[in-house]
Amino acid sequence: MNSSATLLFERDGSIAKLTLNRPDVGNAIDLSLAKGLMKAAIDCDEDDSIGCVVLTGAGRFFCTGGDVGGFVSAGDALPSLLKELTAYLHMAIARLARMQKPLITAINGPAAGAGLSLAVLGDIALSASSAHFTPAYTGIGLSPDGGSTWLLPRLVGLRRAQEIILTNKRLGADDAAELGLVTRAVDDELLADEVRAIVAQLGKSTTAAIGRTRNLLLSSLESSFETQMEDEARAIAELSRTSQTRDRIQAFVSKRNASPSHRESTG
Structure with missing residues (x-):
């Protein structure tokens, strides 16, 4: 197991489990978490003994997006912080998207901002029924990052993506599944079992x-x-x-x- 304080990296045979681990702030992404996720994504990409990657969050939330408290603390240095933060985050997302292993996102709770991008990135995106999804960016005067403007139009179509992102529309798990934003919604207590079943199914291939x-x-x-x-x-x-x-x-x-x-x- 190769873990940092903010990103847990666990192995179970050929399965790698990555857990966003800042539960006290909704697993909001700061520089430490972005760097940890980038390093874990590269490790998963390079390690031939890993056959499948599962991404989830600790606590009640999957990921609430960027650490807005850190944005305030940055003051006039916010543009530089955002460039550095997105550099690590985008590299992590690109590696997870392009690696030769399937990615399952186990969306255990609400996902917003870049957390929404991470949630829908999975080849199989399983959402707890209690989860909900919010773009969040326009609500604080920012534009999207994390690849959401590339992912959402491909998943739900341009017209729906425009409405969701521009109006900062909040979607429940069932609505997200109906639109194709996630694979399906499952009862909260069944999420772990569903992930295990998908992992087993994927393991039947090479x-x-x-x-x-x-x-x-x-x-x-x-x-x-x-x-x-x-x-x-x-x-x-x-x-x-x-x-x-x-x-x-x-x-x-x-x-x-x-x-x-x-x-x-x-x-």
Whole structure:
């Protein structure tokens, strides 16, 4: 386990769990937390023994966004603070988005500002029913960060993203799920069980296959149809060269040939 005071990094076999750990301030992001998240994201990206990453928050909140109290304390140095803070935060988000492992966000409570960006970043975003989501930026005279102006239009469409961000609209977990902002909402007490079930399902594939698929999905809205299909062709061919994939294919064929229904249909 490699943890800091503000970001807990725990391992359970091939699963890495990252916990935003400033519960007394709603896991608000200060420089320490942003740096810790960046370091953890790089470690997850580089460690081949990690097969899946889970991101959650400590206490009642998932993440309330930037540490507004710190913004006030910065005074005239706020622009410099924001540039430094977003440098670490954006690197963390980019690494989590581009790593060759799936990311599950276990949204245990309210998410706002950059916390909203982190919440919806997951390939699978599971929200506790009690959670709610708020852009927050325009309420304090700021514009969005954390990739929210890239993520939200792709998840819910431009028109809905405009309304949510510009009017600082608050969404409950069920509404967020209905719009496609999160994968689904589950009862609070079932959130941990749902995460474990998803981790187990993802574990049935290979890290390489998941990683290639993540990359294809991320690029799909910016590629032409023909370019996307060429990327698909190259990815599937590259995967077929790996021993993991060949072993999986052989095991599937062997299992199918051994099944009674297959013997009956071919005999």
